[in-house]
Amino acid sequence: MRAVIIYLFGSFLFGSIATQSFAQNFQITATQAIMVDGETGSILYQKSPRTRFEPASLAKLMTAEVVFHLLESGALREDQLFHISVNAWRTGGAPSRTNTMFAPVNSDISVLDLLRGMIIVNGNDAAIALAEGISGSEEKFADLMNERAKELGLNSSHFVNATGLPENGQYTNVSDVIRLSRHIAHSYPKYFKIYSEPEISWSKITQRNKNPLFALNIGAEGFANAFSESSGFSTSAVIQNNNRQLFLVLNGIKKEKDRPAEAAKLFNWGMTAFQFKQVFPKDVIVGYAHVFGGKKPLVPLLVKEPVDILMNVEKKSVISAKIIYHGPLDAPVKADVEVGKLQILADKTVLLEKPVFTADEVAETGLVGKAKDALYELTLGWLRKYL
Template structure:
């Protein structure tokens, strides 16, 4: 004989379930959000004195207790120091940097609008509990502006906002993931493969520390209009105020981004950027032991980097570096130089030791347009390559007429 609940009891259960589903996410998650806000309040700490070691180049570098780290110069992608920079590791919510970057680029192109309405679908909605550790808390089936959702990703690290934006931009999360991987390839992130928009645990969601530094640089450079969001310390939506988890934003005025991440598998991760005396550095920490450790290790890298390196400008933009021979042109030569400002980071005290060498493409032939790449300049110090930049034509060189070209050809025969 089967036991059945009385019909009135079934109705009560149904009404209760419906009430829970219909309740605003803010009501369900408010206690959790308050606990989270308290947990992420930064604490004042004494400066950490790092243990040092000597790398393969004879440089004294910090020893950090994590699986991988990178310190990169923003201007040219120069790696100042690193440990295990190219191993694909779980990036946790550092994944969200690609999600926010694609949204920012959509805004920049005009394909997306700041006031676009983004729907919180059931598949994206945070139900509280464990998933509520990273939520913007948009109610089920409610809509929020695209800019609110973007802040929900960057500041609140909302899994729900990340998924909702992925569905809005890509048609589905899987469609958006395809866009993420295409953009990663375009940026040269060779050790990265994304599997979801939020960085939730997945064996196929991996990124290297170097790749994440490259992505951070792309955000700073290509999303300049939206980059200030990464420095915002708090975000309030639906009555819930959430603080940015990047503790350095509260303790170091030179830090202005970017993103934290954490899962049990990934450990505690942090991608950050600081700018001091005109020099911007990007740091990536992966798989630290705690929130405090990831913040302390980032401080160590920034303090070490700024204490040991300085900027050097091997050549000035627009200045003539050399003269390039041109055949079949109305002029026999064209001045060559660099088009954009070029800075490198060198060990302190070595800026004066930087040397440059220019190499030009062989057999330059008119017409040549101003700005066309016709060679490269390489900077070295103490025999070590520091970086290179394209050398361009500083003026147009039109193609000569038929008889002048014929004269040059005949002259060339006799000059051999």
């Protein structure tokens, strides 16, 4: 792995990012937190973002993603009926005294209605029925959850059931949860709307949406809440205001009443304390990668979309950019190939990441050229990481 550092000057020299604290006298009790701008992907706030915790009902976000993915691919139909087994009813239904959609035992319910029951009221019976209907058991469905998690880059998450009910070996962190939340909102807009439905009626019982943020009139669009004995109260939330969308994940809140209050304070700060800055326009060369055995020693790298960030107006930080890639690249090199990522940093904290692509082709050289490159790598190549 090689890293090329690019320092930005001019209007981008001074920007900012919040880390463990921000506005004066502003405190949160959550032990882990992360807030991200929906459009740019800029990290506006983070606190212990890589610390693992028990996901509890946040695991249902992964359950939902698997179902959404199967529906979009055509492997599953919205009107397909799944059976409410004795296990689903006993473990997640009325007898369980947990969140439930009150699905009657031995009834058959459509995939879409089970999704509504799982999402709107956090129904454990609905989640189990979906898992059993798709894979035959929660254990096998958890394998699907982990496969999709890996595909989505959720590298610090592991799931063992569809509900998030207590079971050994289940963990995640706020960085993975916010990545998953953004993916759901942006990749499945049709099903994302379910998260904002106000209520569901089943078995002659009407239940309101479990998300407390809807009552605060702050533009909440949805997502999930959770609680576990080990992790405390958690939330994944998204709001939309003034053409801006913010995603937030909190964990480790000790009191349930503090969960919506802390989310609202962070959202309000995120909406008012930042301004847009463009670091690079789309299709611009942002750096170069070294090439081994090529007719040219370097290949230019570009970004295919604008690199925009949100910068905090309350404090000053030095903004820099770093390109990370596996290198040197072996010739021949084709154009338009993703070879690494561009990181935008504020005071060594990663604010944003974007993929970088080769802008040109580089043909392979002869044996003499390769020998020269090999000698260079043996003698001086190790210095590259210090440049």
